[in-house]
Amino acid sequence: MPELNPTDEFDSLASEPLPGVDSAEADARADGESRAAQSLSDQLELARAQAAEQRNLYLRALADFDNYRKRAQRDINDQSERGRRELLRRILPVLDNLARAEEYRERGTPAEQIVDGVVQTSKQMLAALAAENVRPIEVVGKPFDPSVAEAVATQPATDGVADNTVVAEVAKGYYIGNDVLRPAQVVVATKM
Structure with missing residues (x-):
């Protein structure tokens, strides 16, 4: 007796028409199911592509925001540094005048003249501060x-x-x- 393979038995059953269903109707039903499956597969692929595109847009927006944040922080730091430099630029002449007062003292300039110079330097410092x-x-x-x-x-x-x-x-x-x-x-x- 020949040995039956279960797969062969299934294939032979699958090729037989179902009772009460003609083969054209079965083919049409199978074709419709195949088209529906293909349509679902296409929709799934489209959804995956759209999700990937949205993810890429999100990642780009996230990177753009991070770049903006870094640029804004850099601008703040630059502005702070410019302000600091401007203040120091205004104060340096005061330091120059104090150095002159020290030189005058070493040369033996009368104290009254040195005090007058220091008073003027104090006014100069107050003006520099007022500018800030x-x-x-x-x-x-x-x-x-x-x-x-x-x-x-x-x-x-x-x-x-x-x-x-x-x-x-x-x-x-x-x-x-x-x-x-x-x-x-x-x-x-x-x-x-």
Whole structure:
């Protein structure tokens, strides 16, 4: 007896028409299923291609944003460096004048002339600071305000001086714009 292969048996069954279905109808149904499968396969390929394109667009946008962020940070750093250089350029003449005052002292120039030069240099420094929107905080004779000054000492209030009034300035305070750059260090009158 010849040995039957299960695959051969299946192939022979598959080639036989189904009862109640003619072969043309079976072929049409198989052809329709094949077209539907091909259509689904095509749609899947299209969806995969669109997903890959969207991913590429996303990665490009991400890289563009990263480049923008780096460029913006570089611009901020460059602007800060330019501002720093400009401030230093304004301050260097003050340093030159202080060096001249030292030279004059070594030559034996009278102290009064040196002091006059230092006063002019101080004005030059204040002008350089003003160009950077830095200005002194005026506190002497005013009520003590801890937001712009720090009390480093107190002294008894004398006649005509109200309690908690700034009577002397140990170190000048400065604003930059409307913000306190450095608070003034002051002596405050107190009633004992």
